[in-house]
Amino acid sequence: MSEDIGLFEAMYTQRALRYLKTDPVPDDLVRKVIEAGIRAPNGGNSQQWGFVVIKDEATKRIVAEHYPATARPNHGEATTASEQRAADSADYLAQHVMDVPVWILAVTRHPGTDIHNGASIYPAVQNMLLAARAYGLGSVLTTRVRRGFEPQIREAIGLPDDWVTAAMIPLGWPQDGHRYGPTTRRPASEVTHWDRWGNQG
Numbered sequence: 001m002s003e004d005i006g007l008f009e010a011m012y013t014q015r016a017l018r019y020l021k022t023d024p025v026p027d028d029l030v031r032k033v034i035e036a037g038i039r040a041p042n043g044g045n046s047q048q049w050g051f052v053v054i055k056d057e058a059t060k061r062i063v064a065e066h067y068p069a070t071a072r073p074n075h076g077e078a079t080t081a082s083e084q085r086a087a088d089s090a091d092y093l094a095q096h097v098m099d100v101p102v103w104i105l106a107v108t109r110h111p112g113t114d115i116h117n118g119a120s121i122y123p124a125v126q127n128m129l130l131a132a133r134a135y136g137l138g139s140v141l142t143t144r145v146r147r148g149f150e151p152q153i154r155e156a157i158g159l160p161d162d163w164v165t166a167a168m169i170p171l172g173w174p175q176d177g178h179r180y181g182p183t184t185r186r187p188a189s190e191v192t193h194w195d196r197w198g199n200q201g
């Protein structure tokens with residue numbers, strides 16, 4: 001385990017790792033991952049976030065009961081090999097919820113329904129993913145909780161009414177043969193528009 005990793009190396013190789021070992025993750029590392037999360041930018045620095053560390057069997061069992069049946073997040077069916085790999089890997093994680101040593105549930109409190117209102121939680125989640133990457137821990141941003149079992153998880157953890165769930169992040173050591181590496185993305189030139197939409201220099 002090394003945290004001496006360059007920022008750009010971390011960003012370029014921080015891919016979703018969903019094939020995780022059951023070996024425990026020390027609480028100290030979980031705390032360090034959250035320490036990275038709370039350094040993130042957030043609206044007005046109001047820091048309306050909370051991170052629930054889920055390790056106990058009973059809560060995980062609730063997740064395991066509902067997670068697999070909840071729809072995947074992708075926009076329709078997989079159309080590329082990369083999307084299919086992500087879908088297969090997401091299904092693997094869904095079938096192995098109980099194997100994940102730690103889940104971090106990121107929750108937030110916000111006043112509106114517009115996309116930006118709850119957005120402050122996601123930079124914190126990304127910071128945590130990068131910290132996990134630096135520690136050699138596997139992780140991925142998941143959102144099935146939003147679509148499938150929010151009421152059940154709220155009750156299990158005693159979440160106050162004015163807080164909402166945003167993401168669940170599994171943390172675990174990558175299984176053999178699964179490691180961080182370059183992500184597959186469309187080139188920046190395809191998605192960059194200079195001054196006007198469609199002006200791609």
Ligand SMILES: Cc1cc2nc3c(=O)[nH]c(=O)nc-3n(C[C@H](O)[C@H](O)[C@H](O)COP(=O)(O)O)c2cc1C
Nearest residue numbers: 014015016073086090093140141142143144183184
């Ligand atoms: C908003 C958001 C929601 C996501 N939801 C899930 C999810 O519910 N389950 C899952 O396994 N992965 C989820 N992912 C992870 C994506 O599938 C992953 O980032 C994408 O496939 C790219 O993977 P890569 O970084 O390994 O290339 C989500 C990612 C984002 C940003």
